Amino acid sequence: MAKLKEIAEKANVSVATVSHVINGTRPVSDTLRKRVLEAMKELGVEINISPPQNESSHLIAMVIDDIFNPFFIEVFAAAESTARTMGYHLLLLPIEKDYDTFYLQDLENKKVDGFILATRLSLSHLKKFFSAQTPLVFLGGVLDSPFSRSILFPDEEGAYIATRHLVDLGHSRILCVGGPSKSSLFNDRFEGYKRALREKEISVDPQLMVEINPTFEEARQLGLKYLLPGNQISAVFAHNDPAACGIMAAAQELGRKIPEDLSVVGFDNTFFTRLTCPPLTSIEIPKKLIGKRSVELLIRLMHNNGVQSYVIEEVKLVERKSTAFFRKNNGGGVKVG
Numbered sequence: 001m002a003k004l005k006e007i008a009e010k011a012n013v014s015v016a017t018v019s020h021v022i023n024g025t026r027p028v029s030d031t032l033r034k035r036v037l038e039a040m041k042e043l044g045v046e047i048n049i050s051p052p053q054n055e056s057s058h059l060i061a062m063v064i065d066d067i068f069n070p071f072f073i074e075v076f077a078a079a080e081s082t083a084r085t086m087g088y089h090l091l092l093l094p095i096e097k098d099y100d101t102f103y104l105q106d107l108e109n110k111k112v113d114g115f116i117l118a119t120r121l122s123l124s125h126l127k128k129f130f131s132a133q134t135p136l137v138f139l140g141g142v143l144d145s146p147f148s149r150s151i152l153f154p155d156e157e158g159a160y161i162a163t164r165h166l167v168d169l170g171h172s173r174i175l176c177v178g179g180p181s182k183s184s185l186f187n188d189r190f191e192g193y194k195r196a197l198r199e200k201e202i203s204v205d206p207q208l209m210v211e212i213n214p215t216f217e218e219a220r221q222l223g224l225k226y227l228l229p230g231n232q233i234s235a236v237f238a239h240n241d242p243a244a245c246g247i248m249a250a251a252q253e254l255g256r257k258i259p260e261d262l263s264v265v266g267f268d269n270t271f272f273t274r275l276t277c278p279p280l281t282s283i284e285i286p287k288k289l290i291g292k293r294s295v296e297l298l299i300r301l302m303h304n305n306g307v308q309s310y311v312i313e314e315v316k317l318v319e320r321k322s323t324a325f326f327r328k329n330n331g332g333g334v335k336v337g
Helices: 004-011 015-023 030-042 070-085 101-109 123-129 155-168 184-199 216-226 241-253 287-302
Strands: 059-064 089-094 114-118 136-139 148-152 174-178 209-211 235-238 263-268 281-284 316-318
Touching: 004 015, 004 030, 015 030, 059 070, 059 287, 070 089, 070 114, 070 241, 070 287, 114 287, 136 287, 148 287, 155 174, 155 184, 155 235, 155 263, 155 281, 155 316, 174 184, 174 216, 174 241, 184 209, 216 241, 235 241, 241 263
Parallel strands: 059 089, 059 114, 114 136, 136 148, 174 209, 174 235, 235 263, 263 281
Antiparallel strands: 281 316
């Protein structure tokens, strides 16, 4: 079998370089690595090459637990484009609510350089899946780790603007349909809802703050229960657009006209808003910017550039045709409970 010196002479490199390529003890340029591997092939040397230490795979991953939510589709599209321009490949990992620990750990072992987490799972649950040194960017929350940073959304302010819009239209019995409050994202949206009501001295009714998995179908089922003819709910604020669309579908099944009988506001201003009839009023946050900044932040973190979490401040109401002034005859007199 050829010795290291023979391989080095054949490749016109140092013996140390050959050793680093074979043992993965130090990063080696692609050009030198290729010369060493070609020399080994010509000399008939067959050795298992160890992956180089501290060498980037240029592979990053975005973990999403709600692949059918158009918000994440738009965020991922912007993130993928940004990753490509920065010389990285971005994997999309759709994960179930009870996702497999070994799946994510296996990805770490395969040298995925870092992860963007777009998930509603609790932070304490998430921390179990990654080593303390894994670079992480968490969308919409904060992980207590020296190697993690966050893209923070204006959730509380957006929910406040949505609810205040409905209050300004004269609504006071406003159903708030959100995700689990253990998620900081949804908890902040509940807080914004409550702030808008209290500011106008409207009592906060806990029965009108409902936690579900905010999908179209779960929201539709909820709407069929809460929007029965004769109740006093005249408006709904949903924590995302799919849930808002589910509420609209339920209202229409029950014969309630939108916006004449029921006003509805969503959150995220995804393409769903243009597909409903009438078009859905929704809160806009910059999805392309979120995708772009998440990749930029992760790559800077991977290179140990002292970076801080990024706060998204842009938020606004996009008013369409799903909201209108409150009319006294649009509900009835029976309370939900």
